[in-house]
Amino acid sequence: MARLLMIPGPTPVDPEVLLAMARPVISHTSPDFDEIHGETVSMLQKLFRTSGKVFLLPGSGSLGMEFAVRSVAGRGSRALVLKAGYFGGYFERILRSLGASVTVVESPVGRGFTGADVEEALDRAGDVDVVFVQHVETSTSVANPVREIAGVVKKNGARLVVDGIASVGGMDLRLDEWGVDVALTGSQKALSTPPGLAIVAFSSEYSVELEKREPSGIYFDFLSLSREMESTRNYHITPAVNLVFALNASLKRILGEGLENRFERHRVLARAFTRAMEALGLRLVAEEPFRAWTVTAVYLPQGIDWSRFYSVMRKRGVEVAGGLGGLKGKIFRVGHMGEVDANDLIATIAAIERSLVELGYREARLGQGLEAAQKELSSLGL
C-alpha cells in the first residue's frame, strides 16, 4: 500500500514530476539548462505576480526565510514579527542572531492578524523598518490576510516580508499588486515538487532598490545572484538541476490547471475537511476568518494519545503530522494542498474516523465525518 502523504509538506508528487526529475543530469551551464531554468523562473513570476526577481536556490524553505531576512534586515534594523505560531519564531530567531532589534507581537493560538491589529502593533513598536509575517502559519493552520496587512504596512512606510512556504500555489499571493516586498516558498508544499528548492521572490520595485545593497556572504547575496542568474551560464551556485526539471514539470501542471481553479480547489477541500472534523465533534485550532486552505490543525480529543493516533493512522496508510512547540501532543495536522484531491481527502477522513474509534473515542459514529464532507464536496460540484 502506498502511503498517503497528508502532512503539511512534503506533499505528494505526481509520477510525471518524479520522472521528469529522473532525467539524466545535464550541465548547469549548457544552453539546454539555461532554457529550462529561464522558463521556470518566468512561470514563478506568474505565480508570485511579480515582474521583479525570483531566485531558485538549492535549499529548504528555511533557507528562503533566512535569505529573505538577510535581504531586508541586519544589525540594527528595527523589525516587527507578527507571530501566529511556531514558524513566526523562525523569523524572530534569524533576526536576533543577525543583531536586528526585534519586536514580537503574538496572536492568541488559532488567531492571526487583521489590518487593525497590525496598525496597533506598528503604533506601539514605534519606528519599524520591516514587518515579517507568515501567510499560512503551518503550525496552527492560521492564514493571515496578507493583502490587508500589506496595505497597513505600506501606509506606515515599512517593508513587508511574507513567508508563503505553506501557501504559494494553493492560495493567492500577489507581490506587485498588494505591495509585498519579499515572499518566499519551498518546492515541497503546494508546488508539489520534492523538497530541496527555496524560492525567493522580490517585488519589481524592491528588486530595483536592492541593487544598491552591500553584500554579506555569497549564498544569500542578492547582487551576486541577480547578476549571475541572468544566465545560468555565469552562475556561481550550481543549481539543483534535477529538482529544477521537477519544478518545471509541476509548474506546467499548476498553470495548466489555472491559478484560480487551483485556489478554489484548495478552498473546497479545506472546507470539506473542516466540516468533517466538526461533524466528528473535534475542535479546530484555527478560527474563522483565519483558516488556511492548505492545511488544517485539529485538537485531539481528550484521552487520545498523539503517538498512538499517529501509529494507527500509519497502519491505515495515511501519514499525518503532529503539533509543534506548545501544541506538541495536543493536535494533529492534515495537509490538503498541491496534488491532494477529493479522493485522498475522503480516504483520510475515513482513516481518521476508524482510528479514533479504535482508540476509544465514542462521541462520533463511523461515517459521520464522511457524510459532512460528502455534502460539502457535492454542493460545491466536486
Place this chain on the structure above:
Amino acid sequence: MARLLMIPGPTPVDPEVLLAMARPVISHTSPDFDEIHGETVSMLQKLFRTSGKVFLLPGSGSLGMEFAVRSVAGRGSRALVLKAGYFGGYFERILRSLGASVTVVESPVGRGFTGADVEEALDRAGDVDVVFVQHVETSTSVANPVREIAGVVKKNGARLVVDGIASVGGMDLRLDEWGVDVALTGSQKALSTPPGLAIVAFSSEYSVELEKREPSGIYFDFLSLSREMESTRNYHITPAVNLVFALNASLKRILGEGLENRFERHRVLARAFTRAMEALGLRLVAEEPFRAWTVTAVYLPQGIDWSRFYSVMRKRGVEVAGGLGGLKGKIFRVGHMGEVDANDLIATIAAIERSLVELGYREARLGQGLEAAQKELSSLGL
C-alpha cells in the same frame, strides 16, 4: 544520442541512482526517513574518515563553503586563504563579506601549495586562526597535498578548512587522521548524485569544540543542526528527501566498489587522459605533482576558439567545460570522476581529436591521443 557529461560537475548519474530519486516522497519526520538519513550520514562519516558530525544540507557546494567559513571564522578572525585559482576566490569573498581579516597567498597558475609554501605563508602572515584551501581547485585542476598542509597548519596551532567539492569520493581525504577540522563537498561531483546537497563534515575533535559556539543565523548554525539532526524527526530544515534517496543509493555503489579501488580508478583515468593530451601536443594547466585525479584542465592550441570547440564537441555528444576567471577562453576542462569509466574517457578523447582536426589543428594525427591512452589503460590492467 545521450550526451556524455564530461564536465567537472555535475557528473553522470547512474540510472539506478536516478530511479532511487524518483521514488515517491515520504515524510521527512517519519521513522522511514530517519533510517535512510541516518544510514546516509554514517556512510558519509566513512568517506570523510571522521567520527564527528556530518551535515547533509539542501544547498549547493558553495553553501557548504559558506557554512564551513561561518562555522570557523567571523568578524575579526584572521584567515589565510591558499588560492590556487578561481574557487580560492570564493573563500576570500565569503570571508571578507563576513568581516574577517584575510591574507591571500596565490600560487602561480598550475601550481598548488607544498607544506613548505604553507609554512612560509604562515610565518609572513603572522597570527592566523584558520587556513582555507581547495583539495582540488576545479578551475585549474590543481590538487593540493592536504595531508602535508594539515601537518603544517596543526603545528602552527591553526584550524584547517578544506574544500573537497571536486575531490571527495575520487581522492582520499581523511579528517580525523590528518587533522582537517572541516571539509565539505557537493552531491554532484565525485559522489555521482544530482546537484542540490551540500555536505559539511567536522572532525571529531572540532565537533566537540563547536558545541560551545554562539549561533549566527539558523541555516548555518552548527548547534541547531547538530542537536536537531540527531533525529530527523526534530529537524528544523526540511531535508531534500529525494536527493537523500539518490545519495544513499550512490554511496552504496561507492562503498561497494571500495574506496581504495575507486581512488585508484580515478588516478588511472586521469593519467590516461593526461598522456593522451600530451601525445596530441596539448599543454596541461596543472603541473606535477599538483595534478588532480578528478578533473584535467588543458590549454587550447593557438588559434582554436573556445566557443567553436565547445560547439563541435557538443555536436559529437560530449559536454566539456571552459575556463573561469583569467583562464576564460584559453583552456578547456574535462571531468573524469564519479561514474565516468574508461569507455567514456576513450569516447571523449576521440571526440577531442576529431574536433581539433575539424577546427584546423594540424599538429596531431587522428588516433594519436587514443593510442597513448590505450597504452596507459592497458598497462594499468584496465
